[in-house]
Amino acid sequence: MAPLPLRLPSPSVPLGQRGAALATTLILLVIVTLIALGATRFVAQEEKMASGIFDRAIAFQSAEAGLRRAEALALQSTPPTAQPNNTDGVCNQTSCSGGLCAPPDADCTPRWKDSSFTGWISILSPPDVPLPVEGFYEYLGTYPNWYLCDRENPVPPNCLGRRYRVTVRAVRTPGATVILESQYQGS
Known part of the structure; x- marks a missing residue:
């Protein structure tokens, strides 16, 4: 019996390619893209x-500088004489003059x-502060500078x-508004 001729695969005719490499590569590409x-x-x-x-840090720095300046302005002011009646159950908000307001009701x-309050005044502006x-x-009103001195x-x-409540605000962007408030007392 004669030996059978060996059949070698021809490079031009692939044997059983199924496309698994292509599908795997596409799946990996999608995963990497999502990541x-x-x-x-x-x-x-x-x-x-x-x-x-x-933005908030810049607004905070400006507001702190403004608070110190407003405290100094408060002590230089003459206290208002009009005092609201804080016990009548009615809102009697008095107007402010030059940033100085009567005691709050x-x-x-x-x-x-x-939002309807219009008594805000300019305390500081650039170049003294960024904002x-x-x-x-x-x-x-007036309060003791030390404990029980008014009873001696x-x-x-x-x-x-004289004691003041000092309020300042600095706005960098609508989302970076800083409002600071202090109670300040001087002789």
């Missing part, structure tokens, strides 16, 4: 957060929360000091 898109979104969100923190919305700072100060007989000099 890259997720990372891009994460980086963009981090940049927005960093920008917001920076407990029946009213706090001035800094009241313009607005504010006002409310006269709260006679009352010592410089015992009573």
Whole structure:
């Protein structure tokens, strides 16, 4: 019997290719693309957060400088003579003059929360600070400068000091508004 001729596969005719490599590569490409898109979104969100923190920091620095300036302005002012009736259950918000306001009426919305309040004045503006700072100060009355000095007989000099509530705001962007408030007392 004669030996059978060996049949070698011809390079031009592939034996049983099924396309598994192509499908696997496409699936891996889709997975890598989804991971890259997720990372891009994460980086963009981090940049927005960093920008917001920076805007708030600039607004906070400006507001702090404005608060110190407004406290000095409050002590230079002459206290108002009109005092609201805080016990009548009716909001009697008096107007402010040059940033100085009468004591707040407990029946009213706090001035800094009241969108119709127009007593904000310019406290500081660029180039002194990065952002313009607005504010006002409310006269709260006279209070002892140290504990129980007003009960001594006679009352010592410089015992009573004028107390003010000082409020300032600095706006960098609508999302980066800083409002600071302090109670400040001087002789």
